[in-house]
Amino acid sequence: MDLKEKKISGEVIYDGKILKLIKDKVLCPNGNESYREVVRHNGGAAILCITKDEEVFLVKQYRYPYDEVMYEIPAGKLEVGEKPYDAALREFEEETGNKTDKLYDLGVMYPSCGYTSEKIYLFLATDFKKTQMNLDSDETLEVLTLPLSKVKDMILNGDIKDSKAICALMRYELLKEKGNI
Amino acid sequence: MDLKEKKISGEVIYDGKILKLIKDKVLCPNGNESYREVVRHNGGAAILCITKDEEVFLVKQYRYPYDEVMYEIPAGKLEVGEKPYDAALREFEEETGNKTDKLYDLGVMYPSCGYTSEKIYLFLATDFKKTQMNLDSDETLEVLTLPLSKVKDMILNGDIKDSKAICALMRYELLKEKGNI
Numbered sequence: 260m261d262l263k264e265k266k267i268s269g270e271v272i273y274d275g276k277i278l279k280l281i282k283d284k285v286l287c288p289n290g291n292e293s294y295r296e297v298v299r300h301n302g303g304a305a306i307l308c309i310t311k312d313e314e315v316f317l318v319k320q321y322r323y324p325y326d327e328v329m330y331e332i333p334a335g336k337l338e339v340g341e342k343p344y345d346a347a348l349r350e351f352e353e354e355t356g357n358k359t360d361k362l363y364d365l366g367v368m369y370p371s372c373g374y375t376s377e378k379i380y381l382f383l384a385t386d387f388k389k390t391q392m393n394l395d396s397d398e399t400l401e402v403l404t405l406p407l408s409k410v411k412d413m414i415l416n417g418d419i420k421d422s423k424a425i426c427a428l429m430r431y432e433l434l435k436e437k438g439n440i
Numbered sequence: 441m442d443l444k445e446k447k448i449s450g451e452v453i454y455d456g457k458i459l460k461l462i463k464d465k466v467l468c469p470n471g472n473e474s475y476r477e478v479v480r481h482n483g484g485a486a487i488l489c490i491t492k493d494e495e496v497f498l499v500k501q502y503r504y505p506y507d508e509v510m511y512e513i514p515a516g517k518l519e520v521g522e523k524p525y526d527a528a529l530r531e532f533e534e535e536t537g538n539k540t541d542k543l544y545d546l547g548v549m550y551p552s553c554g555y556t557s558e559k560i561y562l563f564l565a566t567d568f569k570k571t572q573m574n575l576d577s578d579e580t581l582e583v584l585t586l587p588l589s590k591v592k593d594m595i596l597n598g599d600i601k602d603s604k605a606i607c608a609l610m611r612y613e614l615l616k617e618k619g620n621i
Contacts, residue, residue, distance in 0.1 A: 262502035262509050262580055272454045273461055275477045278555055280454060280461050285504060293578035295504045296456045298479060300555070321443035323466060323476045324557040325550060328443050336554075366598040368606060369506060370551040371560075373517075374459055374481070376505040377552055379603075397474035399443055415614045417547040422603040425549060429610040433596045 261288050264295070277301075277336060300377035304347035305334035307365065307427035308355065308384040313407040316355055317424075320400040330413065331421040333402075334379070343367075343380035351384060355402050356392035359384045363440070365430040370422050381427045383440075442469050445476070458482075458517065481558035485528035486515035488546065488608040489536065489565040494588040497536055498605075501581040511594065512602040514583075515560070524548075524561035532565060536583050537573035540565045544621070546611040551603050562608040564621075 269283035279299040287293055308316035318331045335350035337343060344362060352358050365381035394400065405413075413419040414428065434440045450464035460480040468474055489497035499512045516531035518524060525543060533539050546562035575581065586594075594600040595609065615621045 260580070260582060262500070262582070263507075264502055264504050275453075275463070276475065277477055278479075282456070283504070287578050288502070288580045289577075291577050294457065296458055297505045298459075298555075299505075303554075319443070321445055321469070322550075322553040323445050323464070324478045324480075324555060325553060325559075326444075329550065329553055331553065366596075367601055368603050369503075369510065369601045370603045371556065371558055372503040372506060372510055372512065372602060373484075374479075374505060375552065375556070378506075379552075396470075396472050397468050399441070399469045401441060401443070411614055411617075415547075415611060415618070420548055420550045421553060422549050422551045422607055425610050426603055426606045429606050429613075430596060432610075432613070433592055436592075437596070 263288060267292065296374055298375040298377070300375055301339060302337045302343070302378040302380065303334055304337060304343045304350060304380045304382065305332050305423040305427060306347050306351045306362065306382045306384050307332050307431055308351065308357070308387065309407065309431070310404070311385070314404040315407055315410045317403050317405060317410070318354060318400050319403060329421055330419050330424070332424045332427060334423055344382070347380065347382040351387070352390055353393045354400065356390055357387040358390045359387035361386065365427055368423070368426045379423050381423065381430060383427070383431060444469060448473065477555055479556040479558070481556055482520060483518045483524070483559040483561065484515055485518060485524045485531060485561045485563065486513050486604040486608060487528050487532045487543065487563045487565050488513050488605075488612055489532065489538070489568065490588065490612070491585065492566070495585040496588055496591045498584050498586060498591070499535060499581050500584060510602055511600050511605070513605045513608060515604055525563070528561065528563040532568070533571055534574045535581065537571055538568040539571045540568035542567065546608050549604070549607045560604050562604065562611060564608070564612060
C-alpha cells in the first residue's frame with residue numbers, strides 16, 4: 260500500500276528563533292485532500308551520562324511550555340550545520356561542566372511525529388572529567404546525579420516525563436541486555 | 441534556586457487545526473529577558489497493546505513532517521474536553537479494529553519540553569477482541585503485530601524511532617522488572 264502524502268501547495272506561517280511553522284495542502288493516498296501544520300525544527304542532541312558506579316546525570320530545569328520544573332538529561336539544539344555528535348559534546352560540557360572525548364551513539368528518536376520535524380540524536384557518555392559549566396544567557400538549571408535504580412523508579416512513577424531521557428535509558432538498557440556495553 | 445520564568449507579554453502567532461503557536465516575552469530567573477516560542481497542543485493518547493504471547497501491535501504510517509513511513513504504536517489526539525483514557529479506548533478501536541474494556545495507565549510523557557505543551561498519555565492493553573477499524577478521512581495506516589523481542593531489536597537498531605512507542609515500552613519493561621504485571 261502506498262502510504263505517502265504529496266504536497267500540493269504550502270505557506271510559511273512563521274519563521275522564528277527556534278522553529279518555523281508551515282502549512283501545506285497535501286494529497287492523501289486515499290485521494291482526499293488535507294492540510295498539514297508542521298513545525299520545522301533544526302533538531303537536538305541529548306546525552307545520557309552514566310558513571311562507572313551507574314550514577315546518572317540529570318538536569319533539573321523549568322520548562323515554560325508546561326510551567327513545570329522537569330528532570331531531563333543534558334541536551335541542546337543543533338546549531339545550523341552542526342553535527343549531532345559535536346552538539347552533544349558541546350552541550351554536555353556547557354550544561355554539566357564535564358568534558359568527554361568519546362560518546363557512544365544511541366540512535367535518533369522522533370519526539371512527536373504528527374506535527375514536528377524535530378529529530379533528537381541520543382548519545383551515551385561513560386567517561387568524562389570536570390571542567391566548567393557555561394550556560395546560555397536565558398538558561399538556568401541544576402545538575403544532579405542519582406543511582407540508575409532510582410532514575411528507573413522515577414521513570415515508572417512519572418517523576419521523569421522527559422521523552423529524550425526515557426528513550427535514551429531504554430536504548431541503554433537494551434544494549435546492556437544484549438551485552439553490548 | 442528559583443528556576444521559574446515569568447511571562448511579561450504574549451501574542452498568538454497562529455491558531456490552527458491541531459496546534460496554536462504563541463510567542464511570549466519572559467523574565468528569566470537570572471534577570472535576563474527572553475522570548476519563548478511555544479506550540480500549544482491539546483495532547484494525545486497512545487496505547488501499547490501486547491497479546492498474551494507477547495506480540496506487540498505496531499502501526500505503520502507515513503508521517504508528513506519527516507517524509508518517512510514510521511513504525512509507531514496506536515495513538516491519536518485528544519478531542520477538546522476528552523479524557524485521555526476515553527481517547528485511548530477510541531483510538532485503539534479506530535486504528536486497530538480491536539476493542540478493550542480495560543487499559544492500564546502507563547503515565548504521561550512530554551515529547552519535546554523546550555517548545556511544545558503537548559502531553560502524551562500512555563496506556564497498556566493486554567485483553568481485547570476484534571471489531572472494526574474506522575480511520576479518519578485523512579488517515580492511512582497498516583497494523584501489524586510483532587514479537588516483543590523483535591520490537592526491542594527495532595528500538596535498538598533505530599527502525600523504531602517513535603518516542604511514544606519507546607517510552608511506553610520502557611515503562612512496560614520496568615513494570616515487568618518490578619513484578620507489577
